Amino acid sequence: MSSISPEAIATVADLAGKSRVAARELALLSRARKDEVLRALADALDAATERIATANAEDLQRGRDGGMPASLQDRLSLTPARIAAIADAVRDIAALPDPVGEIVRGSTLANGLQIRQVRVPMGVVGMIYEARPNVTVDAAGLGLKSGNAVILRGGSAAASSNRVLVAVMRESLAAQGINPDAIGLLDGGGHDAVRALMTARGLVDLLIPRGGADLINSVVLNSTVPVIETGIGNCHVYVDAAADLDKALAITINSKTHRPSVCNAAESLLVHDKVAGDFLPKALTELAGAGVVLHTDERASAIADVAGVPFAIATDEDFATEFHGLEMSVGVVDSLDAALDHVRAFGSGHTEAIVTEDRAAARRWTAEVDAAAVMVNASTRFTDGGEFGFGAEIGISTQKLHARGPMALPELTTTKWIVEGDGHVRA
Amino acid sequence: MSSISPEAIATVADLAGKSRVAARELALLSRARKDEVLRALADALDAATERIATANAEDLQRGRDGGMPASLQDRLSLTPARIAAIADAVRDIAALPDPVGEIVRGSTLANGLQIRQVRVPMGVVGMIYEARPNVTVDAAGLGLKSGNAVILRGGSAAASSNRVLVAVMRESLAAQGINPDAIGLLDGGGHDAVRALMTARGLVDLLIPRGGADLINSVVLNSTVPVIETGIGNCHVYVDAAADLDKALAITINSKTHRPSVCNAAESLLVHDKVAGDFLPKALTELAGAGVVLHTDERASAIADVAGVPFAIATDEDFATEFHGLEMSVGVVDSLDAALDHVRAFGSGHTEAIVTEDRAAARRWTAEVDAAAVMVNASTRFTDGGEFGFGAEIGISTQKLHARGPMALPELTTTKWIVEGDGHVRA
Known part of the structure; x- marks a missing residue:
């Protein structure tokens, strides 16, 4: 320089x-x-x-x-x-x-x-x-x-x-x-x-x-x-095998579409294989209906295809991207461990949400995900000084110091x- | 690079x-x-x-x-x-x-x-x-x-x-x-x-x-x-006009000579003009007796001279130096404000001590000195994880973040x- x-x-x-x-x-x-x-x-x-x-x-x-x-x-x-x-x-x-x-x-x-x-x-x-x-x-x-x-x-x-x-x-x-x-x-x-x-x-x-x-x-x-x-957010919603799928749908839609340009909006949806067949047709249809462009992995693409929802095959780059807009990457995972691995690989340490009714899964998520905020059954959009009751916010720190x-x-x-x-x- | x-x-x-x-x-x-x-x-x-x-x-x-x-x-x-x-x-x-x-x-x-x-x-x-x-x-x-x-x-x-x-x-x-x-x-x-x-x-x-x-x-x-x-310490002892001079002497000697190689040892002594004539002959004699090499400003030099204590004229560089050994810079100041200005100019934000019986002076010192630790009537050597009761210490931070x-x-x-x-x- x-x-x-x-x-x-x-x-x-x-x-x-x-x-x-x-x-x-x-x-x-x-x-x-x-x-x-x-x-x-x-x-x-x-x-x-x-x-x-x-x-x-x-x-x-x-x-x-x-x-x-x-x-x-x-x-x-x-x-x-x-x-x-x-x-x-x-x-x-x-x-x-x-x-x-x-x-x-x-x-x-x-x-x-x-x-x-x-x-x-x-x-x-x-x-x-x-x-x-x-x-x-x-x-x-x-x-x-x-x-x-x-x-x-x-x-x-x-x-x-x-x-x-x-x-x-x-x-x-x-x-x-x-x-x-x-x-x-x-x-x-x-x-x-x-x-x-x-x-x-x-x-x-x-x-x-x-x-x-x-x-x-x-x-x-x-x-x-x-x-x-501050503020770089590649946030995930993970829909667990034990998720209440109605809550999962509401949280997914809210996390992605409530205000897509901000850092606490979700950029990526991960769904456990066990519930993907039930959850994704509805979720992808609703996301697409809200104008969200979908980048789906192989398994999610097959489901989107059957559901008649437009999709593009997701690359690793898609999973790493903070879209800041109406776009979302979607993947199907075989286990909670695979979801944790994915978040470890692609997350930016901002906000990571799990949807589950399983106490053990929630406990592992909150213990093992390394991020500023970890959510259980709540929209990623809640990571916010105003929502937390601070009355003001100068930014959202994604570093660990101070x-x-x-x-x-x-x-x-x-x-x-x-x-x-x-x-x-x-x- | x-x-x-x-x-x-x-x-x-x-x-x-x-x-x-x-x-x-x-x-x-x-x-x-x-x-x-x-x-x-x-x-x-x-x-x-x-x-x-x-x-x-x-x-x-x-x-x-x-x-x-x-x-x-x-x-x-x-x-x-x-x-x-x-x-x-x-x-x-x-x-x-x-x-x-x-x-x-x-x-x-x-x-x-x-x-x-x-x-x-x-x-x-x-x-x-x-x-x-x-x-x-x-x-x-x-x-x-x-x-x-x-x-x-x-x-x-x-x-x-x-x-x-x-x-x-x-x-x-x-x-x-x-x-x-x-x-x-x-x-x-x-x-x-x-x-x-x-x-x-x-x-x-x-x-x-x-x-x-x-x-x-x-x-x-x-x-x-x-x-x-961590750990850069150009620490001062300021002996105020309202100091108890016995306490001031004990604190000065302890701050400088108790363990001179460490960061919370005092490197500089500032004395209010009003008490310099009473305090410095004794303090300089005792410091010199403990083997401390003295770098004195003009007024302190005159007192050292009369007291028959060896001294060298202090430069700004001396006042800026962390000696890490048996050396000390000594200055006479006209007021608490002058002492605060001196600490602002030469301090490293580690530990700054005032010796005073005057509540108002102590209050101003603790409010206005910008340092990790500010002491009233105590040796600079107390800034220490062990002394503070933490049971362990990985270092002494002189920065403000975290x-x-x-x-x-x-x-x-x-x-x-x-x-x-x-x-x-x-x-």
Whole structure:
């Protein structure tokens, strides 16, 4: 890899230096003050609806001129209703408990030393994401609430929207006597700017990439700053020999079609041979009826053929693909062990569901599948910070370090040991 | 950086593949079984004392022939008493609670879904360390107890010792029907082998480097596998204007001289101007009397001069140095703020102590210093897994992600969400 330009390194160092100063101030704010600041920030966003919509229209015009697909235009678009929803989400964050200051554990040692492990903010958190301007506000709000300064790097397609959103938020902070550098924007500078951010070790405490697999892999492989990997989901539904087939059908359809573009949607259906003949004709017909393109292995293809459902023969690549849309790979397996092997080979460690009425099978599945979330008789779509009751979500971690599964406010903190003595020395 | 040889990549992939299989088996063992295995492993080490000592003698001979410093020879040396202590440490690990299976949090959601976050092993943990053969057994024991397979990469100076220690442990595992690949040794292959281990993302779940700053920085900067940074400690003792000077003296001497080679020893003494005239003559005299070489700033130098204590003028580099021995930098500061600024500029985020009887100063210190451990009226030497009552320690993390401060068994685990429903789908 070519070296990073000194200008990009200097830009990031300057930005991160300011963020660090702001982070120090944020870390000392009370919950009451942070909530007040967040609510004022939400009001400021509401008040700036027209200004935001105007900037967003510029981005959309550029997008259309550049041939941006309709689905991306939709994700980029900020209608007044969406701006109101974004502001409301900030009010929701204000209403959540503050993780900072929570005592995780503590004790008085035999020698009288009092020790306690306390949640404290990370410091400076970088977010690298794509052209979804709502993430700009979400990340800033969650950062503020957890006492962290954020450095935001959104997709260039949303540059005008992000610029105005950040300006509105910074103005609101300044008006309330809060250091506006709590919300920093890494604007422009191309790929070199991102590389400088990824290697700003010691200046930035944590990087969270949000977006497609390419973005996440690039951040994970090129960062020297600690990273939390999020959101790649090749999720399976396994219909066991002892499944209730009505539940299996509902869970399969919901997991695949409820919102196929997101990471907790199922991409692959595995069915035990013993129930495949009963289950698959109905399941494949219903999936196809919902517009799902089916990639079936040999045995599933034979069943699809008889049922008159269109199919393509599945390759290993199909089983490895996160379709992000109305497509699904389908395989028939001979045993629970074969299903576990398949998930081990093709799963991405996000969410894996079994449908079964057999306690032993459920126990093995939850014990042996290595993933952020393992489901028994429930849709994969439940792996979600909102569904889990966290009230907010900054992403779904598919790595094992620090956070695994839906990440909310506590995952944006670290801890500090506070040790109090009275002249204690080690013998 | 040049590319890594295909042989090294293949060696690590093969080793990690075997470790992965073993890890899957370990993850399902009960605590009772793991403890039994650990106790048998300790007995096997005791029984192999002569074999281990013979291999160690080879390493020592090679060391002496190569001009190894006496202090390193001492760290490398395995006497029968030390082998017995290493085996006893494994028995101690067997007696510790098992973190695996602990329910971290859980609830029943409004829709009836039962969710719980459960501690599970990381999987495959790599350890890269220097020529301290006790780490070989420690890491294997802690790995086993926490259900992880380990891949060990010790310093080449301890190659013969590590080979025999690992052989003895693997034989003991095999004799008990446990997959011996639970303890893997990455033997030989030079720097390329280490680089292959550092980039075995997806094959290795976590890397923990233990050793000097160069080793740790190299692992942190070159790994694509998640890393926990350990053990760099530029720790300060700050003697506040409101300090009890007797406590301050005891804490300063203990922090610096109790065991100067380790990461939680103090490297730097800061004294408030108001008490410097009273405190420093006594403190500098006592430090010098204990053999401590003093690097003093201008004001501290003037006091040392009057007191007849030898000193050298401290540079910024001295204040940034982790001496790892009987040397200390000493500065006089005008205020608590100046002390905080100094720690911010020179601290490594390990352990920072204040000596004060002033509640407000203590409160500010514990709130504003950004470090793994902040001490009030206690020696920096207390930042230690054993002292904190963890019963074991795999290192002291100075990073913010996943673990911060002394790391023991829970820090070698991740979590998994288990979600149980009865046909639940998202509306």
